[in-house]
Amino acid sequence: ASGAINSAQGQAAAPAEQERTEAAPAEEAAPAEETAAADENAPEGDPIRLGTIYAMSGGNAAIGANILRGIDFAVAEINAKGGVLGRPLEVVRGDHAGDPATGKSEAERLITQEHVDLMMGCHMSTVTEVVAQVCQQYGVPMITAISTLDRLTDADHEDMDYFFRLCPLNSVYVEDMLKYLKDSTEQTGEEIKTIAIFTDRAAIGQELIRCVNLFKDEYGLELVAEVDYTSNATDLSAQVLALKDANPDAILCDSYIGDATLFVQTLKAQNYSPKMIVAKANGFTDPSFITNLGSIANGVASVVEFNPDLTNGVEINEEFNKEFGVDMNGHSAESYTVVWIFKTAIEAAGSVEGEAVKEALTNLDIQGEFPGGRKIVLPYDRIKFENYELAGEPHYRDNTYASVAIAQIQDGAWKTVWPFNFTETKIAYPAPLE
Amino acid sequence: MSTFLQACVNGLLMGGFYSLMGMGQNVIFGVMKIVNFCHGEMLMVGMYLTFVLYTFFGIDPYLSVPIVAVVMFLFGALIQHTLITPSLGTKSFTNLLFLTVGLGLLLSNGALVIFGSTYYTINTPYSQTYINLGPVTMALPRLISFGVLVVISSALFAFLKYTTTGKQIRAVSQNPVGAEVVGINVKSIYILTYGIGVALAGVAGSLLTGFYTIFPTAGASFGFRALIVVVVGGLGSIPGAFLAGIFLGLLETMVALFISPSYSDLIVFVTFIVILVVRQTIIARRR
Amino acid sequence: MSDTPIIEVSHITKRFKGLTAVKDVSFTIKRGAITGMIGPNGAGKSTTFNMICGYYPPTEGKIFYDGKDITDKKAYDYTNMKVSRTFQIMKPLKNLSVLDNVVASAWFGHAAAKNERQAREKAMEVLQFTGLYEKRHVLSKDMGTPDQKRLEMARALATSPQLLFLDENMAGLNPAETEEAIKLIRRINESGVTIFLIEHIMQAVVSLCEEVIVLHHGEKIAVGTPDEVMNDPYVMEVYLGVKKEDADA
Amino acid sequence: MDKKKAVRDYHRNLAVTAGIILLIFIAIPIFVKSPYILNVFVLVFYMSTLSMAWNLLGGMTGQNSLGHAAYMGLGAYASCLLVVRTGINPWLSAVAGMVAVAVVAGVIFYPCFILRGPYFTLVSIAFGEAIRQFIINSEFFGRASGVGLPYGKDSWIDFRFGSKVPYYYVGLAMMILIYAFMKKIERSKIGYALKTIREDEDAAAAIGINPIKYKIMAVVISAMVAALVGFFYASYIRYIDPELMIQAKSTEAVLPAIVGGAAFVEGPIIGGLIMIPLSEFLRATYSAILPGINMLMYAVVLLVVIRFRPAGILGWYMNSRAKQFVDERILKKPSVEVIEEVEMAGGR
Amino acid sequence: MLKVSGLNAGYGSVNILWDLEFEVKDGEIVAILGSNGAGKTTMVRAVTGMLKPSSGSVQFNGDELSGKNTRYILDAGIVQVPEGRQLFTEMTVLENLEMGAFNRKTKEHFRDNLKKAYGWFPRLEERAKQAAGTLSGGEQQMVAVARALIGEPRLLILDEPSLGLAPNIVDDILKVASDMADHDGISVLLVEQDITKALACADGGYVIENGKIVLHGTAKELSENEHVKKAYLGI
Ligand SMILES: Nc1ncnc2c1ncn2[C@@H]1O[C@H](COP(=O)(O)OP(=O)(O)OP(=O)(O)O)[C@@H](O)[C@H]1O
Ligand SMILES: Nc1ncnc2c1ncn2[C@@H]1O[C@H](COP(=O)(O)OP(=O)(O)OP(=O)(O)O)[C@@H](O)[C@H]1O
Ligand SMILES: [Mg+2]
Ligand SMILES: [Mg+2]
Secondary structure (H helix, E strand, C coil): CCHHHHHHHHHHHHHHHHHHHHHHHHHHHHHHHHHHHHHHCCCCCCCEEEEEEECCCCCCHHHHHHHHHHHHHHHHHHHHCCCECCECEEEEEEECCCCHHHHHHHHHHHHHHCCCCEEEECCCHHHHHHHHHHHHHHCCCEEECCCCCHHHHCHHHCCCCCEEECCCCHHHHHHHHHHHHHHHHHHHCCCCCEEEEEEECCHHHHHHHHHHHHHCCCCCCEEEEEEEECCCCCCCHHHHHHHHHHCCCEEEEECCHHHHHHHHHHHHHCCCCCCCEEECCHHHHCHHHHHHHHHHHCCEEEEECCCCCCCCCHHHHHHHHHHHCCCCCHHHHHHHHHHHHHHHHHHHHCCCCHHHHHHHHHHCCEECECCCCCECCCCCCEECEEEEEECCEEEEEEECCCCCEEEEEECCEEEEEECHHHCCCCCCCCCCCC | CHHHHHHHHHHHHHHHHHHHHHHHHHHHHHHHCCCCCCHHHHHHHHHHHHHHHHHHHCCCCCCHHHHHHHHHHHHHHHHHHHHHHHHHCCCCHHHHHHHHHHHHHHHHHHHHHHHCCCCECCCCCCCCCEEEECCEEEEHHHHHHHHHHHHHHHHHHHHHHHCHHHHHHHHHHHCHHHHHHCCCCHHHHHHHHHHHHHHHHHHHHHHHCCCCCECCCCHHHHHHHHHHHHHHHCCCCHHHHHHHHHHHHHHHHHHHHHCCHHHHHHHHHHHHHHHHHHHHHHHHHHC | CCCCCCEEEEEEEEEECCEEEEEEEEEEECCCCEEEEECCCCCCHHHHHHHHCCCCCCCEEEEEECCEECCCCCHHHCHHHCEEECCCCCCCCCCCEHHHHHHHHHCCCCCCCCCHHHHHHHHHHHHHHHCCHHHCCCEHHHCCHHHHHHHHHHHHHCCCCCEEEEECCCCCCCHHHHHHHHHHHHHHHHCCCEEEEECCCHHHHHHHCCEEEEEECCEEEEEECHHHHHCCHHHHHHHHCCCHHHHHC | CHHHHHHHHHHHHHHHHHHHHHHHHHHHHHHCCCHHHHHHHHHHHHHHHHHHHHHHHHHHCCCCCCCHHHHHHHHHHHHHHHHHHHCCCHHHHHHHHHHHHHHHHHHHHHHHHHCCCHHHHHHHHHHHHHHHHHHHCCCCCCHHHCEECCCCCCECCCCECCCCHHHHHHHHHHHHHHHHHHHHHHCCHHHHHHHHHHHCHHHHHHCCCCHHHHHHHHHHHHHHHHHHHHHHHHHHHCEECHHHHCHHHHHHHHHHHHHHCCCCCCHHHHHHHHHHHHHHHHHHHHCCCCCCHHHHHHHHHHHHHHHHCCCHHHHHHHCCHHHHHHHHHHCCCCCHHHHHHHHHHHHC | CEEEEEEEEEECCEEEEEEEEEEECCCCEEEEECCCCCCHHHHHHHHCCCCCCCEEEEEECCEECCCCCHHHHHHHCEEEECCCCCCCCCCEHHHHHHHCCCCCCCCCCHHHHHHHHHHHCHHHHHCCCCEHHHCCHHHHHHHHHHHHHHCCCCEEEEECCCCCCCHHHHHHHHHHHHHHHHHHCCEEEEECCCHHHHHHHCCEEEEEECCEEEEEEEHHHHHHCHHHHHHHHCC
């Protein structure tokens, strides 16, 4: 199903190395232009308004914070280089507090009161679904950077031609996770036969379970336990005991940051060291995950949409860390990229008019690097929104080139370990958790 | 078998926290007949306080327990004096209920404003120390916490049962006017009890930082469990709250172990309703 | 029909845990009359009363109303049977006006109002009858004891009872106010309502009651006209507190 | 004779004032074109209606429920699932949803009515959580992922519109209808029974009220109205998930009543008109600058009202000069005695 | 002993008591008469500190009590049997009585005082372990009086002690009051509706109407007063 995506990854490795040297002069040239451009253009034009709708308050506000860092970083960068069509970008923030009704209300406010030209959001697919409808109704182009729910772009949404998705779909994530499990034998010498799922009972967890069931037979894996809990759990020891009892070769998990932290602590407390833990990003890749857990996080692996050690990521991560004091994570990197996509599309359309930008997005094809910007910082080298079929279902306007890597925490930092041709780092097996 | 033993120990250790929260809630409810709906948020404030003491002053979380207790007591006393006491006069249970709900909103969003949405933990040299007792493993912080809270609960029980102040508290809880008649300063007792209740929640928060993340809405799940504990253990009964807390902790782990972790919440809520209804029916019959 | 007693209490007993509050008590209440019950504090008067009115089930024994067994009837069925009561410890609907207190009652009972207008009219009538009319817009919690006692009675009357139970409805009234209350009760009785009352104020018992039942330690120790009962030496000793010397003299 | 006229004039003035207020609401969509502002009104309408549902139980019966989000959510689920699974008309599904919720609420709460005061509140929370957990664990209800209603062309039959205006009018009509209904209940036998129960259950039994019967009635009516709101919500947002039933949502349902004045049928509407625009305004203005500050300020407003105006805005108004002025100058209200006298006279 | 002058008090903005003046001497029983709602209980509350007077003075053995809290006033020796009893319903009878011994050094004398109290009300000894809330109305009143006596009052205030009591118990309680006045030099302020009985045991009395004192005199004077006869005795 994701053959195309895989081949993209395969190709990405080598060119990325070459392009790096080429890109350097372009980057150096930029500051010269930038000063000139900044003086003439940036402060003058009417700002182009980019609406963002994320949870700023409520239980999942931490995710919103990471996303907005990425957006702010990109906007600063773009404005410093003269903005878009000579006009500065301006971010107008909305807060959906995790609630679809509030999301709808905010979308309406941003569009009709704040007159935003573009929209980004949300971090909960359930809210994205509602917000996308509002954008469609008012003809405001919207890109979601991180909503991975497959359904968002399925046949029911065929007509929603103002809505685009950058990130991979859940099924892509999960299939890559399973692929990693299989490929790992090559390095560890042990075959993974049984798996267990540990996950939140919220929508994210349901998706993990659904997708694992979709692919497990194809990869010859036996699902021996499905263990779930309610978000912000007070205690996970019962769950950990259930996993311990099932004793799988690998655990797949998806949790928000608080539960992810508690999970690893509880593994230690219950004296259980699974040999392999692979997470579906989310809380596990939140910057505070490693900070909070310290050495006991070593060995946890996760899907990453971005990692600082990716060839294209090292530089931006340094700047980003200088600015915010934390590493760029997948959410920050993806939202950073979306801002650049909007810039590119607007410049291609020559206006910010919704219809024109939508057309430009439909036809957009970014290969390697953004015009006037960096190379794509994510682990793939092309961005194009396409209609296609996935597992026999039609999908619309997804970035089919999107893919993910797998990283593992080693010596207190995320190290990319898969695909193997992307990295030198070897899998630490069994996961030490200390 | 070893899983079962481990589950028992886990339930016991966790139940201790529920007990502590429940006892705080119970002291407040017993005396003022108000359900403190911001009890979980008070726990959260205690967590942040411990965090601040550790990060900026390097005070060990367990050493900060007394400091947190005092600060939270004063904080509770202030709230009682400025907000709750005046509203008690209206005799409106609804208003009092939503007063504490509003306080909860205020506290959790206040934490969000001050500390942001980041999840923090406190890592002490011993946070990753584990003790093995035969087939059972226990994290040292949890064990210490449990010990501390057993001491606190017994102290509280003795305080209410045997000291003059304790008796005054009980007298006020039954009849504030009568208490005034025999010379008890009812308002001070209110301040004292709310202070104690809040301090207990704060201490629970402080102890919890040993193995739980700190974030603005951290208290919510604990707050509701405190309510369950109070009701199951019997309003006003400190030993009841202690046992009910342990019971709840065990129930959660046992349901997760023998039925499914997915249903542990559902079953806990249903059990709660059933216990409540059955007990009240018996009480009503006895009338 | 008219000679069956309106209430017949047959061998009722009530035990609370270890304590027997009422022990094998039997008596009847005569239709159309005012019957009183007296006895020392804790004798079991209110308990007897509560059993007849369906608040406590008796541990043993039966209660008949118009010859029908009503032992197991629920408290809220009584107004439909034309029986109404007041409480020793008053229970006004504190946050409602006096008028609304009574309107609420007028909606219920065997002759319940069919609509709002009827309910109000009936309430107004009762208020005038009980002398609360002037205070109808006062919140009931803002009234003093005698008015609240009167309100208790008004609420009971608004359900159009044919049998009315009054538990210490005159406690806390001074002699002048007691006279007023006595007149009111007599008026109610004259309108055809049978009354059963508990009272410690002898002035009222003597002037109102046709028959008096005396309880002591949960047992019936005497029954008769007020005169007979009050001259019973045992009653004098345990209840009236007439000094031995005085009694001898 | 002129007493009669004074009363008639007063009633006329009342009707005219009500009419003017109604006209203003009807006219708003004609003058206000911003969909966002209309959206805020729609929010006010359905939240106020939900709050009125709560108030029947909380304000009138004295049973403080903190589980109304669950009734609303169940109503939304029932009607959504019916539409999605069986394809029946949404309006029919609304009725079916209300009936279903009424049955569930009545049956589940029947044994709980032995509970008084805070016990009832606690059970209502546990009940709400239990329902939510049940849905999250149920494949039939779509687990945590929720259920979406199909989009499509504007249609009255499917109660589906791109524009806010139809929702505005339906919402307004719903609110007014429920208001009239609640007003009717308040003055009826049920209303008096509920108020009596609130004040004292023993006293209620003494005058012939079966407390359990009437409390169940209150819970069933209240749950049905909440289910109706759930239907409206689902049709408006077109997507529902179990988060709809979290306890914070139940709290939100109560605040309009508390702020407006729980003792009055109008309380939830007044409170809704104040609190919902306030919350929207605070979020729009401050949430992006300093996350959390909006809810913080909202909480402060709530605390200030409870602390200093414990009877709510309406309770305050009732004892204020403003009311005196309105009564005397605008409505020309005669004294209570005069009104009473005329009414009683008219009755004979 | 107790000298009240110019006392004004009320609830919120409503003034109930208007310039009250009265006096209770050592060992004297003073009756306060007045119809319902006249302000008698309000006066008791103002004297005992449960209600802050808006102006005026309450002097007790030369000590100014106005504005002091209940505890201070209790320690000074003014103990009341409140209207409505105000017992601790879930505590046992014995515990209720213990609660009466908070002031001064009464804790030390508790055993002796308890014995005395049981002497006056033998029924309480029988019911010592029963929860006060389940006692009959009259038994509860006994507990309230006993609780006050255990506080070793120098001035005992009884607010409607006869309410709901059997005639013989009323006599008992009034007799206890007179005995204490006669033998222990305790003064008694008696608020009572049973005016005949009250005046029979009192030395002097005051009549309050609408929050003002309208009459005062010896018990004999009052019981012969035409106004008292007409308005309060219904003669
Ligand atoms: N807490 C209160 N708030 C407002 N008004 C009150 C309060 N308590 C009493 N009042 C009013 O004060 C007035 C005097 O009441 P008070 O209780 O002092 O009368 P009383 O003489 O003791 O009557 P009773 O014989 O009924 O005990 C009454 O009009 C009463 O309504
Ligand atoms: N619910 C209960 N539990 C235990 N004992 C009770 C209960 N209710 C009443 N009693 C006891 O039963 C006895 C009779 O009480 P009851 O209230 O019937 O007395 P009464 O005759 O009405 O007295 P009074 O004249 O003082 O009102 C008392 O000794 C009382 O303590
Ligand atoms: Mg009695
Ligand atoms: Mg009084």
